[in-house]
Amino acid sequence: MLIKLTGGCVYDPASGVDGKKQDIYIQDGRIVKKPAKDVPIDKDYDLKGKVVMSGAIDMHTHIGGGKGNIARTLLPEDHRQDPVARTSITRSGCGHAMPSTFVTGYRYAEMGYTAGFEPAVLPINARQAHMEMADIPILDKGGYVMLGSDDYLLRMLTAKKDQKAINDYVAWTIQSAKAIGVKVVNPGGINAFKFNQRKLDLDEQNSHYGVTPRDILRVLATAVKEIGVSHPLHVHGCNLGVPGNMQTTLDTIQGIGGLPMHLTHIQFHSYGTEGDFKFSSGAAQIAEAVNKNKNITIDVGQILFGQTVTASGDNMRQHANHKHASPNKWVTMDIECDAGCGVVPFKYKDQNFVNALQWAIGLETFLLVDDPWRIFLTTDHPNGAPFTSYPHLIRLLMDRSFRNDVLATIHPEAQKMTTLASITREYSLNEIAIMTRAGAAKLIGLKDRGGLSPGNFADITVYTENADRQRMFEKPDYVFKDGQLVVVDGKVVSTKWGTTHTVQPAFDPSVEKGLKDYFDRYLTMKLGNFKISDDEITEDGRSSLTVHPLKGVA
Amino acid sequence: MTEITEVPSPFCGMGTDDLSIQVDGIALKVIKNGCAVNTPLFEQAVTDTKARVDGKEVDFDVAVAKAAVLLKATLQPVIGGCATDVNGMRALLALADRIGAVVDNMNFTGARNNFLALQDSGWMNTTLAEVKNRCDFLLVVGADLEAIVPRFFERFIWPQEAMFLEHPHQREIIYLGKVPSGDASTAPDGRKAQALECAVTDLPDVVAVLRALVKGRPIRAESVSGIAIADLQALADKLKAAKYGVVTWAAGALNYRQAELTVQTLSEMIKDINDQNARCSGLPLAGKEGDQTANQVCGWTTGYPARTRFSRGYPEYDPYLNDTKFLLANDEADALLWVQAFNSRSVPPATHLPTIVVGRSGMTFEKEPNVFIPVGTPGIDHAGHAYRMDNVVAIRLKKLRDAGLPSTAQVLSAIEHAL
Numbered sequence: 001m002l003i004k005l006t007g008g009c010v011y012d013p014a015s016g017v018d019g020k021k022q023d024i025y026i027q028d029g030r031i032v033k034k035p036a037k038d039v040p041i042d043k044d045y046d047l048k049g050k051v052v053m054s055g056a057i058d059m060h061t062h063i064g065g066g067k068g069n070i071a072r073t074l075l076p077e078d079h080r081q082d083p084v085a086r087t088s089i090t091r092s093g094c095g096h097a098m099p100s101t102f103v104t105g106y107r108y109a110e111m112g113y114t115a116g117f118e119p120a121v122l123p124i125n126a127r128q129a130h131m132e133m134a135d136i137p138i139l140d141k142g143g144y145v146m147l148g149s150d151d152y153l154l155r156m157l158t159a160k161k162d163q164k165a166i167n168d169y170v171a172w173t174i175q176s177a178k179a180i181g182v183k184v185v186n187p188g189g190i191n192a193f194k195f196n197q198r199k200l201d202l203d204e205q206n207s208h209y210g211v212t213p214r215d216i217l218r219v220l221a222t223a224v225k226e227i228g229v230s231h232p233l234h235v236h237g238c239n240l241g242v243p244g245n246m247q248t249t250l251d252t253i254q255g256i257g258g259l260p261m262h263l264t265h266i267q268f269h270s271y272g273t274e275g276d277f278k279f280s281s282g283a284a285q286i287a288e289a290v291n292k293n294k295n296i297t298i299d300v301g302q303i304l305f306g307q308t309v310t311a312s313g314d315n316m317r318q319h320a321n322h323k324h325a326s327p328n329k330w331v332t333m334d335i336e337c338d339a340g341c342g343v344v345p346f347k348y349k350d351q352n353f354v355n356a357l358q359w360a361i362g363l364e365t366f367l368l369v370d371d372p373w374r375i376f377l378t379t380d381h382p383n384g385a386p387f388t389s390y391p392h393l394i395r396l397l398m399d400r401s402f403r404n405d406v407l408a409t410i411h412p413e414a415q416k417m418t419t420l421a422s423i424t425r426e427y428s429l430n431e432i433a434i435m436t437r438a439g440a441a442k443l444i445g446l447k448d449r450g451g452l453s454p455g456n457f458a459d460i461t462v463y464t465e466n467a468d469r470q471r472m473f474e475k476p477d478y479v480f481k482d483g484q485l486v487v488v489d490g491k492v493v494s495t496k497w498g499t500t501h502t503v504q505p506a507f508d509p510s511v512e513k514g515l516k517d518y519f520d521r522y523l524t525m526k527l528g529n530f531k532i533s534d535d536e537i538t539e540d541g542r543s544s545l546t547v548h549p550l551k552g553v554a
Numbered sequence: 555m556t557e558i559t560e561v562p563s564p565f566c567g568m569g570t571d572d573l574s575i576q577v578d579g580i581a582l583k584v585i586k587n588g589c590a591v592n593t594p595l596f597e598q599a600v601t602d603t604k605a606r607v608d609g610k611e612v613d614f615d616v617a618v619a620k621a622a623v624l625l626k627a628t629l630q631p632v633i634g635g636c637a638t639d640v641n642g643m644r645a646l647l648a649l650a651d652r653i654g655a656v657v658d659n660m661n662f663t664g665a666r667n668n669f670l671a672l673q674d675s676g677w678m679n680t681t682l683a684e685v686k687n688r689c690d691f692l693l694v695v696g697a698d699l700e701a702i703v704p705r706f707f708e709r710f711i712w713p714q715e716a717m718f719l720e721h722p723h724q725r726e727i728i729y730l731g732k733v734p735s736g737d738a739s740t741a742p743d744g745r746k747a748q749a750l751e752c753a754v755t756d757l758p759d760v761v762a763v764l765r766a767l768v769k770g771r772p773i774r775a776e777s778v779s780g781i782a783i784a785d786l787q788a789l790a791d792k793l794k795a796a797k798y799g800v801v802t803w804a805a806g807a808l809n810y811r812q813a814e815l816t817v818q819t820l821s822e823m824i825k826d827i828n829d830q831n832a833r834c835s836g837l838p839l840a841g842k843e844g845d846q847t848a849n850q851v852c853g854w855t856t857g858y859p860a861r862t863r864f865s866r867g868y869p870e871y872d873p874y875l876n877d878t879k880f881l882l883a884n885d886e887a888d889a890l891l892w893v894q895a896f897n898s899r900s901v902p903p904a905t906h907l908p909t910i911v912v913g914r915s916g917m918t919f920e921k922e923p924n925v926f927i928p929v930g931t932p933g934i935d936h937a938g939h940a941y942r943m944d945n946v947v948a949i950r951l952k953k954l955r956d957a958g959l960p961s962t963a964q965v966l967s968a969i970e971h972a973l
Contacts (some may be wrong), residue, residue, distance in 0.1 A: 025760065066945065066946050068854075068855045069850060069854050071675070071848075072857045072858075073669070073672065073853050073858075073859060074673060074675075074676065074852050075857075076673060076857070076858055079858065079869075083868040083869070083870070084868055085594045085866075085867035085868040086651050086652075086867055086868070087865075091648070091651055091855075092864060092867060092868045092869055093855065093856055093857065093868070093869065093918075094856065094857035094858075094869065096867075098857070099857070100854060100855055100856055100857045100869075101854045101855060102855065122946070124946060124947055125946050125947070125948075125949075127939065127948040127950070128850070128941075128946070128948050131640055131939060131948065132854045135644065135854060135855060151687075151717060171788050176750070182641065193833075194684070194688060194798070194833070195833075196797070196831070196832065196833045198831075208718065224736050238793065256693075266907040297957070319828065321680075328675070329672075329673070329674060329675045329676040330676040331672070331676045331677055331678070331679070332678045332679075333678070333679050333680065334679075334680045334688075334835060335680075335681050335684070336681045336682070336683040336684065336946060337683045337684060337687055337717065338683075343676075443626050512791070521714075521715060522683070522686070522687055522715075522716070522717050523683050524569070524683045524686060524709070524710070524947075525569070525571055525949070526560045526571050526572065526684045527946065528560055528570045529560060529562055529949065529950055532950075533950070535937075536939075536950060539937070540641060540677065540963075
């Protein structure tokens with residue numbers, strides 16, 4: 001079937017197209033060149049006055065894995081506010097803060113998203129992450145596997161194993177967990193919490209191993225680069241949420257010595273200690289450092305006001321924050337000499353000084369970082385806000401007067417502590433398309449996704465131009481996934497299954513010798529049973545594996 | 555005859571994956587690392603491979619069609635048991651969504667003690683590998699551990715070495731409530747676990763006092779339910795002095811009313827200890843025959859654990875009203891679909907309602923169900939996934955033989971398609 005999208009205004013930053021009238025042709029799930037004149041068009045969509053972008057990609061969203069399911073189980077009262085009934089084509093479920101898997105897929109698609117990446121896949125919990133994501137319809141998925149608090153790596157560092165040995169271990173873990181990147185969460189801190197350390201600064205030693213977060217970041221960032229993984233080491237830094245952590249973040253940027261590094265939900269790591277409340281914005285300093293250091297990419301982790309739930313691997317910091325739990329119930333776990341997790345419900349309030357300033361800090365960060373190719377639109381779903389708030393966030397970025405109207409309603413002391421009112425920048429549609437499409441695909445290293453030139457998969461979103469950007473982005477006219485029309489007028493009209501994106505960096509097979517001995521002596525599972533096989537992803541016919549090329553590796 | 559090694563077990567909840575199993579045709583024999591729970595469940599014989607309608611053997615498609623006809627005619631069907639693998643639960647939930655059924659895991663009433671505590675105040679828990687390598691003090695509350703998980707001590711408490719304990723054999727164990735039935739908890743050097751015995755139904759009082767002592771509250775009584783306060787004080791001190799204390803309980807073994815409050819008191823006590831600059835974690839024992847699997851898959855599919863109804867078109871969780879027993883006793887259901895792929899002895903509750911059983915081959919019934927479709931067992935007859943008791947770890951189950959039995963997922967999907 002040959003589909004033609006006629007006359008839409010195309011924003012395709014991957015090809016340098018910034019709002020140009022262009023026709024797009026779709027065949028067999030891909031975008032194709034303009035066919036010869038005599039080839040009949042099976043279906044023609046008139047897109048005059050419409051905006052066309054590729055499907056959006058959420059590069060950091062907690063959509064699969066144990067902590068998300070703990071968050072779901074913890075909050076029946078939240079689900080009851082947003083029951084989702086089945087239809088003849090969609091399954092029932094629940095929405096709001098931590099939606100059920102099926103509803104996650106539908107609601108992302110209904111906003112024009114066609115891919116989401118789970119950033120915190122514990123190696124031992126990777127099976128669960130993939131099984132949950134396999135029950136998310138329409139979207140493509142992938143995961144970043146978590147290292148840095150696992151005892152195996154820390155033992156290697158204490159034993160002064162060389163970088164090559166660490167590279168082999170990292171590559172082996174990526175393959176075993178079927179991941180596309182590597183994340184580190186509170187480097188070494190989750191481990192230190194198990195030894196009853198309650199904080200861990202960048203240069204503070206783990207009391208058992210004598211290893212510092214700085215050491216861990218350096219070896220992992222080096223490993224990710226040397227084994228050729230496109231996505232730079234994905235870093236949730238030290239001291240999340242701690243006033244004054246801006247300095248830790250600046251030191252982290254300096255300390256990585258030019259290696260590629262992605263700092264995630266940086267809003268939570270951009271706090272100063274000025275003012276009457278000893279809590280201030282560090283966004284300007286952070287943005288300056290990001291602007292200056294081209295090896296750094298960030299996503300924001302914007303908070304938006306309302307009820308949500310925070311689910312993180314960072315059990316050290318989540319435990320420290322449990323007194324803010326709203327409602328007052330929370331979970332932390334130590335997990336399998338591998339990592340941990342913490343789940344704390346939060347209600348961000350615009351009349352709470354800290355929350356109000358957090359909101360402003362996120363927006364300052366968006367507006368002060370110059371290069372849209374190095375900053376990504378996230379709320380760290382569900383931690384800053386549920387992903388369904390993205391259209392509202394886009395309006396805040398694109399519409400200064402709207403932004404200032406909201407600013408005028410937040411806690412008055414927070415208004416005094418932010419420069420937001422004086423920032424005139426408004427994001428353009430092209431910049432939004434970079435942040436949510438082309439830039440994300442480039443960062444993760446997705447081949448043939450995130451662009452609209454021939455050869456790309458036909459993941460396409462069509463919006464009606466509207467000065468109210470929230471309304472525009474919350475209800476696309478059409479969404480195509482792999483060429484299939486899945487959404488019309490903001491509602492799912494058909495469903496399909498997406499693929500699982502991975503990389504397969506090479507490792508020396510002898511790496512398994514040490515690992516087998518370690519598994520047999522200390523862990524509770526056999527090495528052979530730990531590794532996820534291809535058929536576990538593909539056997540029931542709903543998912544597939546897509547292996548993306550490595551960077552600079554022959 | 556072949557021997558398969560490193561076989562994971564879906565039965566006991568510990569996810570032991572070091573079993574060796576001899577396969578002779580369709581007969582299985584556990585030849586290494588079996589236990590009182592796992593071995594009999596691996597070795598249950600295949601007796602029937604043919605489906606039955608009203609007691610008569612029929613073709614698979616005929617049984618599936620009959621099940622669909624029965625379900626179509628119902629207003630409020632209940633799907634009980636829910637003992638299967640991840641793909642089985644996926645198909646079960648798809649069917650339930652389609653027909654507006656109540657989904658109820660057969661062990662939920664026990665698990666409810668944990669869920670109610672979790673959903674009211676949360677907890678701080680740990681997993682088996684952390685116990686194995688870090689736990690220097692173990693408190694067992696109201697459970698005869700070795701009867702529930704026979705190899706728990708051998709695998710996680712008395713291994714030759716542990717990463718962070720110089721002398722793992724010196725770990726200390728105290729039982730509160732129940733006394734151990736055997737010697738599994740006795741240290742390799744002959745040291746027996748200490749037991750502070752009381753009736754299980756007295757645990758609410760005892761645990762409340764223990765938490766008060768942990769918090770440094772004065773207690774005027776000299777004993778509670780036959781246990782000296784001095785002994786409980788010593789226990790509280792040990793919990794606070796431990797490098798990595800672990801408190802374990804089995805929700806199902808706390809079989810008295812409002813036992814969720816005991817779980818909650820223990821979980822809040824653990825939080826109190828962590829707020830006093832010590833580390834302590836809970837380890838809820840649960841999850842045999844697919845309980846955790848049912849709750850996990852139902853969790854991500856609906857947002858709720860596996861006592862959830864779809865009768866209004868969307869999922870609604872009620873840990874009391876959606877109880878199969880309650881619904882049957884009150885005539886609130888009009889058909890029962892029983893799904894039990896792990897254990898042929900676990901048959902549906904007695905009912906006059908039309909009954910469909912998708913069960914492990916070998917089930918015998920006092921009253922023949924309207925439809926019986928024998929299925930294979932995940933981890934024996936087909937590959938699959940199951941959750942371990944600590945919830946974080948999903949194990950990859952292996953196919954060991956080919957007895958020509960369909961999987962739960964195949965049967966339930968076929969019924970859904972026949973509707």
